[in-house]
Amino acid sequence: MPGYIVKRVLAVIPVMAIVALIVFLILRLTPGDPAAIIAGDAATPDQIERLRQSMGLNEPILMQFIHWVGQLLQGNLGTSLLSGTSVNALIADRIWPTLNIAVLTIILSVAIAVPLGTFAAWRHGRIGDRVVMIVSVAGFSVPAFVVGYVLIKIFAADLRWLPVQGYRAPSAGFGEFLRHAILPALTLTAAYVALTARMTRASLLNVLGRISSAPPGPRAWARPGFCCATACAMPRCRC
Template structure:
């Protein structure tokens, strides 16, 4: 197992190199010029050129790439062109809101979607199944921003139960944080719930038709025990896989959710940086996102061992 983990971790190195190269080229070959944004609308072409020189954007792309990789190897993600602050500082400022949002969304989605999927499979083709699957289709179809606006209108504007926007850090107390994160987490978890509920249902239906389930029933084991201990655990591997895949959805959904609910997280940092062509921030964030994705995949693979003892690495 240890050898497997080490091998997988070593394999991330070429992945990250390819990601770094790809991101760098994509950004620098895409139209857009941070110098023009800095200079403003009234600036003369000469001013823009002077700013470009100061930022080192007049260098050849390969020279810029060598500087970028050199900095990366020293653990330096660079400095924001606009705020003049290190990218790492900006990431640290934004990490907590994004993590809290992602974890809350995951907890909410898993906690609700798995029981929904189990219930739908148990009562397959009944009205309960249709309601759960209907909800699932809705969760996929309705865009996260629309759900966000609806939640804001009902719970923040009309009922005044929760805030419209903003994030309260954990340092201000868990209750404040929970209140600020509840609506965004609900909005973001919808698509995720839909995904997990469907997968749970499909996986459970397959397991529930197995002989050992029939045996368990004939032995007189309680239905709840059959569902949770016998069926769900054996159906867990595909569910865990889809949770891992769903993390990609979570990253893209975070960008929109953070914008709608004004959560100062990594998603908004990414979008703002892209719109302003703040290259160091975009490059740094994509490297971090790619690294996180690789690590999550590794964790998911390792978790299979716990759910299915037949799996060995």
């Protein structure tokens, strides 16, 4: 497992380098003068020239790229053109809410998807299996923003159970954190539940087919084979 993680991380490096080059070229080769855009319509030519000089836009494009990559490797992401605030500070303000909602999304996804996938494998070929698969396809097909609008309409606008916006840190009280984070977490959970439920079902059916000659169905649940298949389908188990 550690070797696999290292390989995946190393594989990301050339991808990130290519993405960085593409982003830089798009920013630099797009028609228009970035300095004039930032300075605004009221800026004088001298002010625009000084801004262009401070941004290094008068240098050859290769030197601009080297300087840009150097600043990026040092962790200097520059200043926001909208707020004038350091990009590092903006990311720092938002990283913990993002991580908290991501963790909640993962917990909800596993808690919902694994039982659904197990139920679909148990009812393989029957109505329960088909219902779970239809729900999974819907979870893949419906865009996240549509799911978000529907949840807001039901739980915030109509029932008024949850707030439409805002964030509370877990340190301010887990109940308040949950009230504000549950809607975005559920919105993100829809697609992950669809994927994880299908993977759980496929893994269970594969393992069950290897450890038991009986076809998966309601009667197999009472046998040791189905319970063993559930354990063996977990990523860290080997049967």
